[in-house]
Amino acid sequence: MGIANASSTTDSDRQRPPLFRRIFSRNKVSPKNVERGTRLDSSFSEHTWDIEKLQQNFLDSNIAVDKPDKSKGLSQEKADELLRVNGPNILPKQKEMSDLELFIRQFLNILWILLIVAALLTLVSFFTMHEMISLWVAILLFVLIFVMCTISWYQEREARKVIRGFENLLPEICNVIRDGIGKQVPAADIVVGDIIKIQSGVRVPADARIIDCAQLKLETSSITGEAEPLDYHAHSVTPNIPIFESHNIAFNSSLCVDGEGMGVVIRTGVNTRLDIVEALGSAKIIASDKTGTLTKNVMTVTDMWVDDLVIHGFPRLDDHTLRELKTLETFKPPISDILLAMAVCNKADFDYDKDVKIDINEQFTMTPGKNQSSIAAKTGSNS
Numbered sequence: 423m424g425i426a427n428a429s430s431t432t433d434s435d436r437q438r439p440p441l442f443r444r445i446f447s448r449n450k451v452s453p454k455n456v457e458r459g460t461r462l463d464s465s466f467s468e469h470t471w472d473i474e475k476l477q478q479n480f481l482d483s484n485i486a487v488d489k490p491d492k493s494k495g496l497s498q499e500k501a502d503e504l505l506r507v508n509g510p511n512i513l514p515k516q517k518e519m520s521d522l523e524l525f526i527r528q529f530l531n532i533l534w535i536l537l538i539v540a541a542l543l544t545l546v547s548f549f550t551m552h553e554m555i556s557l558w559v560a561i562l563l564f565v566l567i568f569v570m571c572t573i574s575w576y577q578e579r580e581a582r583k584v585i586r587g588f589e590n591l592l593p594e595i596c597n598v599i600r601d602g603i604g605k606q607v608p609a610a611d612i613v614v615g616d617i618i619k620i621q622s623g624v625r626v627p628a629d630a631r632i633i634d635c636a637q638l639k640l641e642t643s644s645i646t647g648e649a650e651p652l653d654y655h656a657h658s659v660t661p662n663i664p665i666f667e668s669h670n671i672a673f674n675s676s677l678c679v680d681g682e683g684m685g686v687v688i689r690t691g692v693n694t695r696l697d698i699v700e701a702l703g704s705a706k707i708i709a710s711d712k713t714g715t716l717t718k719n720v721m722t723v724t725d726m727w728v729d730d731l732v733i734h735g736f737p738r739l740d741d742h743t744l745r746e747l748k749t750l751e752t753f754k755p756p757i758s759d760i761l762l763a764m765a766v767c768n769k770a771d772f773d774y775d776k777d778v779k780i781d782i783n784e785q786f787t788m789t790p791g792k793n794q795s796s797i798a799a800k801t802g803s804n805s
Contacts, residue, residue: 468631468688469668472658476631476686483615483686484602490634490656491684495599495617504613511612511628511690513592524579528571537567591644591675591696596627599684614690620683622769626676628690632656635683640676645695651679728756 468476477485484494496504529538541563548556593609597619600607604619609627612618618630620638632638632654639651646666659668672685674694689695726733733756753761 466665466671466688467661469659469663469665469671470661471631473633473656475658476633480615480686483617485617485633485686493599493617493633493684493686494602496601496613496615498600501600501611501613501616504615505611508613509691510610512610513692513694513696519582521575521579524582525571525575528574528578529567531574534567534571537563541567591625593625593627596624597621612687612690614687616687618685618687620672620678620685622678622680622682624678626672626674626678626685628674628687629694630672630685630687632670632672632683632685635681637681638678638683639680640672641679642673642676644675645673654683656683726760728760731756733757 468479471479473485473487473490477483477487482496482500484496486492486494528534541560544556544563545560547553548560595606596609596612597604598607598612599605599617599619612627616628617633618627620626620630620632620635620640626640633656635654635656638654640654641651643649652669654669654672656670659670665671671688672683674689674696724734751758
């Protein structure tokens with residue numbers, strides 16, 4: 423059975439309307455987008471499929487039924503063909519609007535239009551009847567309208583920034599298995615049927631049905647609004663269980679916080695759940711109490727507790743410049759001990775054939791070989 427996917431919409435397909443139309447058009451959720459969101463559960467059936475049915479429906483993916491972790495994935499030739507037919511795994515950019523256009527649109531609310539008309543009539547009354555009370559009422563109305571529209575403009579501008587922030591949730595590269603070989607490819611080149619690897623600290627590049635995993639935990643706040651990571655599995659579920667409660671579908675932009683797994687891509691680009699979230703994000707009024715739905719749900723370290731010592735704020739660099747911070751000895755305990763533990767207790771792979779750029783407010787390059795001895799000596803003495 424072949425693999426098919428709806429074609430993606432590219433930026434060239436979307437022409438920007440004239441300024442007048444952009445200002446006077448209202449923010450509305452397209453009925454098509456609402457329908458897509460309403461029919462989401464019915465459009466997904468892969469969460470109810472067992473490994474045998476997944477293998478039958480994704481023949482080109484070469485899924486190994488007995489040992490899913492040994493699946494060979496698509497051939498490179500087939501992946502290139504699907505990419506040409508269905509387009510890249512990207513989301514269309516949201517329509518840009520200048521601050522001026524957005525500000526002007528705030529005055530087009532029917533309530534503000536009526537108040538503006540009332541203020542103008544009151545002003546006309548002042549010039550005809552010369553009553554000061556009419557002038558003060560007109561001024562008060564104009565100030566009220568301006569202040570309220572300014573507040574509305576600021577709130578909508580911040581909301582638009584959050585919606586644009588969804589673009590940063592998508593990974594640039596991802597690990598796939600093609601021709602039985604693991605490789606890294608741009609996330610935009612992912613196609614339906616690809617076997618992807620899900621690893622700790624990496625975001626899922628597309629909607630994927632998990633076929634194998636070990637202690638897999640995914641953070642899905644940008645999709646479901648759940649702030650806490652959820653346990654995922656590779657088992658099929660009964661049809662009465664909704665897609666969001668099946669916990670065997672890894673949605674686009676979900677962050678792996680623990681464990682690892684493999685999945686077969688079932689949706690890409692505009693057909694993923696994330697695109698529907700962006701579409702609904704253009705709604706004029708949103709009521710939500712879910713962390714991560716409108717916020718980024720990105721944790722920032724403000725305090726540390728180690729060895730019964732509480733450390734507040736960022737570590738002090740004393741008289742050292744950022745370019746001098748090349749060894750752990752540069753930091754004083756317990757910061758150096760914490761950094762050492764972070765360096766040793768992780769799954770990162772070091773590529774000795776490339777330079778590593780570390781960005782701490784300012785980029786500098788650490789060339790492999792120059793600092794390996796100091797790091798090795800430090801880690802060796804603590805092993």
